[in-house]
Amino acid sequence: MEDKNNASMKAQRRRRQRVARMRNTIMMTVGIWILLSMVFCVGLTVQMIRLNHRIDELALNAVTVQQMADQMEEYKGTAKENDMQSYSLKEEGGTEDAPDGTEPESTDVIDPDNQVQEEVPQKVYLTFDDGPSENTAKILDILKEKDVKATFFVTGNEEESAKELYQRIVAEGHTLGMHSYSHKYSVIYSSLESFQDDFNRLRTYLTEITGVEPQIMRFPGGSSNQVSNIDMREFIRYVGAQGVTYYDWNVASGDATSQAYTPGELVENVMKDVVKYDTSIVLMHDASGKGTTVEALGPMIDQLKSMEVELLPITEGTRLIQQIPADSINE
Numbered sequence: 001m002e003d004k005n006n007a008s009m010k011a012q013r014r015r016r017q018r019v020a021r022m023r024n025t026i027m028m029t030v031g032i033w034i035l036l037s038m039v040f041c042v043g044l045t046v047q048m049i050r051l052n053h054r055i056d057e058l059a060l061n062a063v064t065v066q067q068m069a070d071q072m073e074e075y076k077g078t079a080k081e082n083d084m085q086s087y088s089l090k091e092e093g094g095t096e097d098a099p100d101g102t103e104p105e106s107t108d109v110i111d112p113d114n115q116v117q118e119e120v121p122q123k124v125y126l127t128f129d130d131g132p133s134e135n136t137a138k139i140l141d142i143l144k145e146k147d148v149k150a151t152f153f154v155t156g157n158e159e160e161s162a163k164e165l166y167q168r169i170v171a172e173g174h175t176l177g178m179h180s181y182s183h184k185y186s187v188i189y190s191s192l193e194s195f196q197d198d199f200n201r202l203r204t205y206l207t208e209i210t211g212v213e214p215q216i217m218r219f220p221g222g223s224s225n226q227v228s229n230i231d232m233r234e235f236i237r238y239v240g241a242q243g244v245t246y247y248d249w250n251v252a253s254g255d256a257t258s259q260a261y262t263p264g265e266l267v268e269n270v271m272k273d274v275v276k277y278d279t280s281i282v283l284m285h286d287a288s289g290k291g292t293t294v295e296a297l298g299p300m301i302d303q304l305k306s307m308e309v310e311l312l313p314i315t316e317g318t319r320l321i322q323q324i325p326a327d328s329i330n331e
């Protein structure tokens with residue numbers, strides 16, 4: 001009986017021990033699980049923090065890029081505004097900074113045919129944009145004194161003094177070309193209709209004042225200007241349909257750049273390019289505040305004459321100097 005009791009107690013103890021072992025095993029397993037989960041969670045948290053940092057960095061970069069883009073946009077806007085401002089200043093008789101020559105990407109018209117030929121005199125066409133201005137009479141006086149004919153690409157000005165200047169340009173044998181009535185890029189290049197209005201307003205006005213219908217023009221900023229939001233070919237097509245020829249330039253005096261050239265430097269700028277071409281069309285400006293152009297003109301003509309080039313006004317048949325050639329445009 002005692003034996004039996006002993007045996008049963010032993011069996012009970014063993015069972016308890018087994019249960020205890022199982023409980024320990026389970027608790028250990030659970031413990032390890034919890035520990036592993038915690039390690040895993042900590043790992044995940046660290047990873048998450050790192051990713052968050054990365055996202056912040058990327059976001060910051062994106063903001064910087066966006067800011068840069070905004071700044072560039074703003075800069076472009078300001079450049080255009082400055083343009084407009086300078087021309088409204090002009091209307092008020094203030095000083096202005098003509099944008100031509102600074103706007104187009106390139107002033108070099110690459111034309112393999114336009115090479116200097118031996119024993120054929122080079123042709124040089126002096127052109128003045130943006131007049132009439134307070135300098136027009138001075139320019140005309142110098143041209144008269146030097147017996148040189150040139151080309152004026154003019155804007156619209158209804159003052160009596162301006163009317164006399166348009167007439168004087170024609171009367172003294174120079175070519176009167178159109179530039180634009182308003183010279184406001186934001187207006188004339190805003191739509192084809194707007195361009196047409198400006199074009200016809202100037203053409204009619206000049207014909208009325210001088211009795212001569214202008215046959216040539218120069219686009220403000222040149223035919224390849226980067227200001228127009230509309231494809232320039234739209235305007236080129238229109239101008240062509242009106243029987244008007246446009247001329248750009250292949251020699252820039254630099255009188256419209258922000259760099260303040262001395263008269264001597266303006267002459268140098270012209271001379272170093274004129275030697276390259278059979279036909280040179282020289283860009284200059286007839287605008288208030290461009291006194292250096294007036295000062296440079298006499299010496300420039302003297303130097304050109306010493307090279308024995310022909311100084312001519314643009315007429316029908318003058319070699320086309322066009323940044324976007326008119327004949328490259330399909331009707």
Ligand SMILES: [Zn+2]
Nearest residue numbers: 100129130220
């Ligand atoms: Zn201009």
